[in-house]
Amino acid sequence: MTASTINIPEPRRLADHSADRRMIMLAGAAVVVGTGAAFGAWVLLKLIALATNLFWFGRISAAPAEIVNARVGLAVVAIPVIGSLLIGLMARFGSEKIKGHGIPEAIEAILYGESRLSLKVAILKPLSSAISIGSGGPFGAEGPIIMTGGAIGSLFAQRFHLSAAERKTLLVAGAAAGMTGIFGTPIAAILLAIEVLLFEWKPRSFVPVVLGTLVAFAWRPMLLGAAPLFPFVAAPVQAWWPTEGLALGMGVLVGLEAALLSALLYRVEDAFHRLPVHWMWWPALGGIVVGIGGLIDARVLGAGYSNIQALLDGSLAVRVILALLVVKAIVWLVALGSGTSGGVLAPLLIMGGALGALLGQFLPGSTGFWAMVGMAGMMSGAMRAPLTGALFAVELTGHFDALPATIAAATGAYAISVLIMSRSILTEKIARRGRHILQEYTVDPHEFLQAEQVMTPDPAVLSGAMSIKDAVAYFGNGATHRTYPVVDAAGRLVAMVSRSDALRWQVESELPETSLAEALSDSSQQIAYLHSPIGEVADLMVESGVGRIPIVEVGTNRVLGILSRHDLLKVRSTRKRAEVDRS
Template sequence: TPLAAILLAVEVLLFEWKPRSFVPVVVAAMVSFAWRPYLIGSGPMFPMASILPETNWALPASALIGLLVGVEAMLLSTALYRIEDLFHKLPVHWMWWPAIGAIVVGLGGLIDAHVLGAGYASIDALLNGSLALKVVLALLVVKAVVWLVALGSGTSGGVLAPLLILGGAAGFLVGGYLPGDAGFWAMIGMAGIMSGAMRAPMTGAIFAAELTGHFDAIPCTIIAAGAAYAVSVLLMRRSILTEKIARRGRHILQEYTVDPLDLLQAEQIMTPRPRVLPGHLSIELALQFFTAHAEHRSYPVVDVNERLLGMVSRTDALRWQGDPGLARSTLADTISDAALPVAYPDTPSGVVADLIIETGIGRIPIIDRETHKVVGILSRQDLLKARSANRVAETDRDRFVGGRTQSQPPHHGRPGPVG
């Protein structure tokens, strides 16, 4: 499954589409694909005889199975970590936990031997519809209990094959009431549960098709994977894989997002028309301003045409207090514009953020490219407001149907120049 292998690495391991990670994954997948015929043969891993049902209800039925296995994925993930918590509460040393889990696995094997082992034979039998109904029920219930207790006890075990069995069993049972072969609907269930439990919708959709060679079923696997993914996102905070990592204090963002600061220009989030200080203002009056009226740490200094001369800060004011000889000097004569960091209205906000970090200056003046007049100030607070607004838009959930418009961070106008 070369394409599914690439998507699996991207959606489950890397969480990014950057060339530095995508290209090596493609190379590794293609090298493996090239060697496969010489090592284990070619063709689908689980060839199946089932065909796509010739009915207009195939897509809605696939969506239904996707919704059901999405709920199943949520229940499995919740049960797994509840069982893990119960093991932590046992009054025995943790080294005995796998032994307790082994007892449950053994009891499950006594009920039905199909629940033991890696489960590849069960996957093949589900896809080809060769299992009795009671065996499928055992796979759905007993296999789930055995697998969850084994993992919850700390025993090493896989996730992919058990998920395929559980999703396939659910699809098989529902498929008994749908047109077409139950094996086909088992494949749809496998696509859905992989998407819902692992938060890997494209991997689930393509993996099921490549696994069986039924590429004509991709529309059905896509809609099942999409439905299961939607249920998973609504009902689970994290996937069954990332929940374990989150419990260790490391929270992984499993979404592909662009930094909002790279999408916004400086003029969209800056504070327009900031308060400025005229260049002819004396140092004495500037000190009075910083003592009694200043609300920010620094202010732009402009000439009579409102063109930027430099920036003056509280640090400058403290330094001037120790030099009485500067009292009658003007700001224009005292400040220096050497290496003054500035940005323009169309400068990406991410670039301004980097400029703040590199220079250590918390307020960057935004000037017109042609006139050099000050049109705004972009501060650390403006950047954080923009980031916060984007986070709220992405994560807030409202109890109504319809869109929600996020307002821009509030800006404060300025009074006229001081002087």
């Protein structure tokens, strides 16, 4: 007699074909989501322009406008306060989820909220961010559009009742597509999804994210133009070894700047939490500091995309660069710490670029080149996304020949950030809510180790010819395990007998005079083979509720070993020892 089995070692079964179909379905959905995110990016930029014109020029227009050109006198202090007060009201009576950067909220929704975002967030986040940035808030549009694009993907998935994993894929696809719609950086957006948002590397998620991003990139020329967002004509220095060495050193300095900004941001946030007033009023209090910063230099107000362009062009005086480095940092830290709505990416680019341009005064080549290098380092150090930072800088400018230098800077900033900060500027916000996130990806050993490598070989077995009475006595005399394989004369698996079976037989008035093979002949037993991935064996344990799975020979069902829950736990400790044991 042989036990009924599930043949799990086959590499391609129905479940795998089902996964293929899901990937194709999600890829099709990502086309729709990417289109929605691209148009969402266009709407967000128009809303920002409309708010800027309304607040600073008193006109209703969606044409691009620069706050620095406004002539409002001392009202430069009042306007950010009014805009921030509106944000506080929207957050209290609309949704608290509109507060903050946008990216941490997307990460939290992915990891802890089953990737569910509401229609209210999809509407209020871009609206609140447009008011915030348009009234002078020192933020960028990337965080809001990542949240908005993610909400579009999440809502689409919820509409068609997709699973949490499928919702996550479309949420991230929408987020990456939204970022591409704003900046025209598809490669960096895909890498941001991988380094910051997905927390996995699977075809099911990677393919739809790429398709959604490419669709948004295809729409962008018709909506916002095809050229790089920040082109500059200054040629970078030649790619010889001192250049990369200098870029690496600059990356270290920018990484220190990123660590300092992150630490100061959460000190400011803690200070607001100690205020004896309702949080609804905090953005307005932060708006006062923003307005004072605007009095010092109006360039620190708003998204500041023109500042990024000027840093790259090398057209700013050292005094202005210092203002962007110091005053922009102060108003951004206070405004963001107050809990208003806005993104972190554009301000980080400005502050990283300002430090790069400042150091570039003493380095070979143009200051614009070093400003670009500083931007790559800042994004890498602050967000813990080195590949994203390096590619983002060159895609924004079109200077792909500078990629070795931006990678060097991104690596230097990333290394110093990891050494100094326990978390990134994004995950620190989530950690303060009691949810600690590890941004390091490793291969799950359960997915590549096989049962042969983990099992206990030649396990203790019971003969199928053993009587029920002898089996009860065996368990009663202190059997080592709770379950044992029952085998026939050739060592082939018949079934598994457990301590609970023995207890059930023991309470019967008269023990049956039958053998284990006869008593258990109708049992259905899950089995695995030597080359079965232990992750699949773990799934069998969960599905069947059985804590010990026999490992048998293919074809004969001869018992070769046993794999228990304890064996699975040992895999983790073995992997941990491999990380630190140098003996």
